[in-house]
Amino acid sequence: MVASRTPLMAGNWKMNMNHLQAIAFVQKLAWTLKDAEHDYDKVEVAVFPPFTDIRSVQTLVSTDKLKIGFGAQDCSQHDSGAYTGETSAEFLAALDTKYVLVGHSERRTLHNETDEICQAKVTAALRHGLIPVLCVGETLEQREASDDPASIAVAQLRKGLENLPADAEIVIAYEPVWAIGTGKVATAAQAQEVCHAIRVELATLLGDERAAGIRILYGGSVKPDNVASIMREPDIDGALVGGASLNIDDFSSIVRYTQHVGV
Numbered sequence: 001m002v003a004s005r006t007p008l009m010a011g012n013w014k015m016n017m018n019h020l021q022a023i024a025f026v027q028k029l030a031w032t033l034k035d036a037e038h039d040y041d042k043v044e045v046a047v048f049p050p051f052t053d054i055r056s057v058q059t060l061v062s063t064d065k066l067k068i069g070f071g072a073q074d075c076s077q078h079d080s081g082a083y084t085g086e087t088s089a090e091f092l093a094a095l096d097t098k099y100v101l102v103g104h105s106e107r108r109t110l111h112n113e114t115d116e117i118c119q120a121k122v123t124a125a126l127r128h129g130l131i132p133v134l135c136v137g138e139t140l141e142q143r144e145a146s147d148d149p150a151s152i153a154v155a156q157l158r159k160g161l162e163n164l165p166a167d168a169e170i171v172i173a174y175e176p177v178w179a180i181g182t183g184k185v186a187t188a189a190q191a192q193e194v195c196h197a198i199r200v201e202l203a204t205l206l207g208d209e210r211a212a213g214i215r216i217l218y219g220g221s222v223k224p225d226n227v228a229s230i231m232r233e234p235d236i237d238g239a240l241v242g243g244a245s246l247n248i249d250d251f252s253s254i255v256r257y258t259q260h261v262g263v
């Protein structure tokens, strides 16, 4: 049985757009995709705004019955307590948040988030019904020093998914650090090589059937002119888009990648 993995195009806004700008952006994105007669059942769309925008995005999506999903860029490994500045997955779930990024490289490097912390955050997200998007990927130094660049992402995956509940819904995002924000997108072959290694490891950890149903996204300088070639690869089920997701025309073109020839 060929698993059906609905492609997911996700926009990680990082620290951009306040709640008013978020409302205007999501409204315009929805209108743009409606005008293009986008079929959300064929390609799912989600935005990942800053925490301060989530309530406003939730209210807009709910009021206007938009099919655009939304997620958070991080969550605490704790549910509540003396953790200044952290955000509980429980509180995000109370805002109808569907996804949460875990272990984005900017959190791993800028906030010293270890694989163990990522695993605890995956657990916290699942505890409150969120779908964790576990981000993995190698640095340029690791790629150049290794004869198996995929091994770094696979090791992060294995540690991040320790003690995963049998029925957990997860998404994996392969984001080579050297491609994030650099304009140096991985080639489709490079992305497929690592995403296939991730698929194989998922099968080892969770069994073939579950692995076949888990979506693996690619992230790192995804743009309208390179998304189609990436999406042609068999083990890539979508994109986690940074900079280009802040531009309506670029992100809607990425979402509508199937309009490009040959996909």
Ligand SMILES: O=C(CO)COP(=O)(O)O
Pocket (backbone or CB within 6 Å): 012, 104, 175, 179, 180, 181, 182, 183, 219, 220, 221, 222, 240, 241, 242, 243, 244
């Ligand atoms: O970090 C990313 C998405 O999470 C990728 O960012 P860019 O698309 O700007 O390279």
